[in-house]
Amino acid sequence: MRIHRIELREIALRLRERFEISSGGRQDRRVLLLKLEAGDHTGWGECVAAEDPGYSYETTETAWSVFDEFLIPGVLGQEMEDARDLLGPVEWVRGHRMAKAGLEMAAWDLEARRRGVSLADLLGGRAGEIAVGVSVGLQPTDEALLSNVARYVDEGYARIKIKIKPGRDVDMLGAVRQAFPDLPMMADANSAYTLDDLGVLKALDRLELMMIEQPLAHDDLLDHSRLQRSLDTPICLDESIRSVRDAELALELGAGRIINIKPGRVGGFSQARAIHDLCLDRGVPVWCGGMLESGVGRAHNLALASLPGFSLPGDISASRRYWERDVVDPEFELRGGTMTVPDGLGMGVRVREEDLPLLTRRVEVFES
Numbered sequence: 001m002r003i004h005r006i007e008l009r010e011i012a013l014r015l016r017e018r019f020e021i022s023s024g025g026r027q028d029r030r031v032l033l034l035k036l037e038a039g040d041h042t043g044w045g046e047c048v049a050a051e052d053p054g055y056s057y058e059t060t061e062t063a064w065s066v067f068d069e070f071l072i073p074g075v076l077g078q079e080m081e082d083a084r085d086l087l088g089p090v091e092w093v094r095g096h097r098m099a100k101a102g103l104e105m106a107a108w109d110l111e112a113r114r115r116g117v118s119l120a121d122l123l124g125g126r127a128g129e130i131a132v133g134v135s136v137g138l139q140p141t142d143e144a145l146l147s148n149v150a151r152y153v154d155e156g157y158a159r160i161k162i163k164i165k166p167g168r169d170v171d172m173l174g175a176v177r178q179a180f181p182d183l184p185m186m187a188d189a190n191s192a193y194t195l196d197d198l199g200v201l202k203a204l205d206r207l208e209l210m211m212i213e214q215p216l217a218h219d220d221l222l223d224h225s226r227l228q229r230s231l232d233t234p235i236c237l238d239e240s241i242r243s244v245r246d247a248e249l250a251l252e253l254g255a256g257r258i259i260n261i262k263p264g265r266v267g268g269f270s271q272a273r274a275i276h277d278l279c280l281d282r283g284v285p286v287w288c289g290g291m292l293e294s295g296v297g298r299a300h301n302l303a304l305a306s307l308p309g310f311s312l313p314g315d316i317s318a319s320r321r322y323w324e325r326d327v328v329d330p331e332f333e334l335r336g337g338t339m340t341v342p343d344g345l346g347m348g349v350r351v352r353e354e355d356l357p358l359l360t361r362r363v364e365v366f367e368s
């Protein structure tokens with residue numbers, strides 16, 4: 001097969017509520033969508049790069065540039081066995097895994113449609129229903145946080161994740177624990193602490209958290225392993241894991257006991273599956289994280305989360321938790337704390353292409 005046409009598009013999407021993490025906040029998203037065509041088949045992908053380099057060095061702007069100059073010219077028109085071999089010709093490009101993932105995941109969607117199966121089936125997924133959680137951003141006050149948590153608990157989310165940063169941690173989470181003694185709850189620091197904060201991190205250990213996500217620097221597996229040895233609460237790694245090699249090193253070092261797999265962060269489904277397989281083999285639980293995706297990325301995440309190693313609820317929340325109107329039909333809805341994995345062709349939801357012109361900030365078409 002040959003991919004003969006690629007559409008690269010930036011759309012503007014406004015979150016219903018501002019979302020804040022330790023490195024900063026945002027309400028307006030600049031989302032990159034990719035549409036691949038091979039023969040009569042189409043595949044959709046989304047690049048999860050954020051607007052600013054607070055979570056990763058990649059941004060909407062760097063991804064656009066790398067797509068335009070290297071990745072798209074590298075794969076367009078190449079003869080390939082299977083759309084899953086898509087990234088072969090651009091393996092030499094160092095890093096830029098979020099950009100690579102946007103293309104690779106679109107190719108998987110295309111491949112699934114070409115074979116007449118769902119993306120979840122093509123990936124080897126089993127589960128039809130996935131227990132899901134919600135990620136709650138930093139709130140200006142404890143009252144605001146408590147009312148947000150109460151709302152999501154009412155809606156039925158299977159676990160609540162709360163963003164923390166120095167000064168908004170032990171007391172704040174203690175208030176949530178007091179109001180919700182049995183709530184499955186966890187914290188995500190997005191790298192806001194160092195080992196100098198050991199006192200605070202040990203105080204979190206008393207709150208019966210399911211896990212503490214990425215407490216230390218994105219590139220510091222050694223200190224995570226030192227920290228894990230002095231905590232009972234499992235550490236979950238997010239930013240630290242960019243590849244299966246990172247995962248292997250992290251597990252070897254004891255830098256964490258749980259991994260948050262985001263296919264959009266690790267370079268796509270092939271890497272995500274390799275990390276999943278490694279963790280399944282080692283008895284390490286994994287869950288599927290999110291990057292405030294549109295319905296395209298959400299569909300991909302849900303398909304991945306149907307694999308057997310995803311034993312913990314992920315950050316795959318309903319479309320309404322993010323957007324007034326999602327870009328796919330049907331939108332994703334929560335039922336009894338679970339979400340249904342689409343079983344239609346490919347990612348199983350339709351991109352509302354009729355809505356795209358109004359949302360589009362720029363579009364570039366590549367043909368060969």
Ligand code: OSB
Pocket residue numbers: 021055134135188190238289290291292293315316317
């Ligand atoms: O650390 O998991 C994170 C959003 C943007 C960047 C990083 C993270 C997050 C989330 C939101 O926690 C997850 C989601 O609901 O998409």
Ligand code: MG
Pocket residue numbers: 188190213214238239260289
């Ligand atoms: Mg995280």
